[in-house]
Amino acid sequence: MTDHESALQKALVAALKDDATLAALLDGRVWDQAPQGAAFPHLLIGRCESRPLDADGGGVEQALTLTGVSRFAGSEEAKAVAAAVRACLHEATLEADGVRTVSLRVVWSDVARSGDGRRTWAVVRLRAVTEEI
Numbered sequence: 001m002t003d004h005e006s007a008l009q010k011a012l013v014a015a016l017k018d019d020a021t022l023a024a025l026l027d028g029r030v031w032d033q034a035p036q037g038a039a040f041p042h043l044l045i046g047r048c049e050s051r052p053l054d055a056d057g058g059g060v061e062q063a064l065t066l067t068g069v070s071r072f073a074g075s076e077e078a079k080a081v082a083a084a085v086r087a088c089l090h091e092a093t094l095e096a097d098g099v100r101t102v103s104l105r106v107v108w109s110d111v112a113r114s115g116d117g118r119r120t121w122a123v124v125r126l127r128a129v130t131e132e133i
Helices: 004-018 020-026 076-089
Strands: 042-052 060-070 099-113 120-132
Touching (some): 004 042, 004 076, 004 099, 076 099
Antiparallel strands (some): 060 120, 099 120
């Protein structure tokens, strides 16, 4: 059985790192866990919910949460990251490890300051449907 979750994450990371706007904002800082002492801003691929679909091609529906983390003294940087992620991924066709997206949509995004005011979070929620190639 094909690992749709890992294949989609691999395709997402590649697309996000290849995007010129995100490269200018993040300088390649896209991870599923930030390394110790990571520079800001960066983007984290977090929660992934998935469920199999009863479809040809072994379809899987996934809901993913991407979180941009900024230490800029306002919300502009986090909003720019959210907008760039949306522009890069909304309705994109991605492919990796024998899996491709049939549908990829940005469902919603939210930008908010942390409780201590030291960080601003840009949370982007994706819905993807993948199939085996």
